Amino acid sequence: MLAAEKSKKTRHVLGISGGKDSAALAIYLKQQGRVPEMEYFFADTGVELPEVYSFVEKLESWLGQPIVRLGSGKDFYHHLEMHEGMLPQATRRWCTQEMKLKPLEKFIGDDEAITYIGIRADEFRDGYLSLKSNVKPCYPFITDGLVRRDIFDILRSTVGIPEYYEWRSRSGCFFCFFQRRDEWVGLSERHPELFQKAMEIEEGVNRRFSNLKKPYTWVRGMSLKELIADAEAIKEKSALRKAREKDPRSWQEILISDRQDDENQACLVCSL
Template sequence: MSEQKPVRHILSLSGGKDSTALAIYMRDRVENMEYIFHDTGKELPDTLDYIEKLEAYLGQRVVRTTTRESFDDVLRTKGGMLPSGKRRWCTELLKLKPFEMYIGDEPCVNYVGIRADEDRVGYISHKPNIKPVFPFRDDGIDYAGVVRILEDAGLGLPPYTEWGRTRSGCFFCFYQQKIEWVRLKQHHPELFEEAKAYEKPNRVNGKVFNWTDESLETIEAPERMAQIEDNWERAKERRRARQHKRPLVAVLGGLEIEESPRDGCMICQL
């Protein structure tokens, strides 16, 4: 009779606030927890710095997982067809695939950072040996609770939030808002240029795929950038006008509560 394999406990990090807070929250609660990070090679430098700070807090190395195929390798097999909301091959092949390869067929409990105030869907493995659990949801921890965990640990919110980015993941993530593309241009112009270089005729039919519904060349035009920033400021004013509807903890603590479910893939952003 074959021996039963021990159950592995794995927390997959994205470099975002929720998975980082969950790693802090679960420290010392589960023995032999494994922390992993799926590095696509296209992450923001801010994200990598944040992961290193978390390692220092945990006193434990975060394992970097990857596949032999890079983003550019996969892009060539796709004929230059960039990923999009309808073609999320980047998440499937560069995040979920290395996650499942790392676990293999061993029984595993996968800790997922979905908060109690969220109702999200996205890529979660459906392999029968992987059981997802949701400690924040089970323990009633919401956005304000996540922020408190990060502040108490001395990490704070991810550094990219300081310049207006709302998500972790690749610097050219197609789920970015227009204002986030503008901020990328302003704070990491070299990465904006790298993203823009991907918007070129593909070798199959010559079609140009863009990251968003307009080209980055259009977005970076000074008048268009000014328009996007103006629209963003107007939207902020409308949100301020609704402040009386915000939770008391947000008003007292100055927290920017997420007002609606975020688009995107859980394994990239949580």
């Protein structure tokens, strides 16, 4: 086939975030043999949770096909510097733009492409939608009517539910600012070195902007140093909530039936 003809062929791409829905979608479509020419990619910021990397490797081995790692070619610290040391936040999400979306746009280029998105039939949210007219979204779970429980059934019968869901509600960077306070405490217990790193980043930024009235913090209104000093109270609050709910189920069962999907507020290229 001539190079010019090859480039005209529509590409089929599926982004693996390390989260449950994109993994289940990749498995679902593979099981049905629906898109044999599928290209899988993982937009790697270089600062993802270690469990995310292991899950992507596990999935890759199940799929029997490479998941292409995309990256910006620069580390987080470079991008932080390029953004004048301002920590990314929900309202200033340069991290997704620089470390996930731009590498993805580059990967697709001007090719005609269909991007497969794991939004389910029981939720209302948008996935990554390229503004470029050459990229068209496709939502197989919606068209096939698959809901939350179906996604977990797919995972449980194949690669399993990613273990980090036991203590964290989404995949993505270890310092993701979408984390709840108890998840930060979870990070400090499971990956103390990463928690320390996140704290150092925050402190470094604030040494630089010591004249700011409101310091830059990962968590709204509270530094990680303050948060960790309050760790016992945060854990107690979260345990109390669980006790109040008197829920004897395992974390997997609770996760499966949870109607509030915390991932809703995150960027989907990060955690779908």
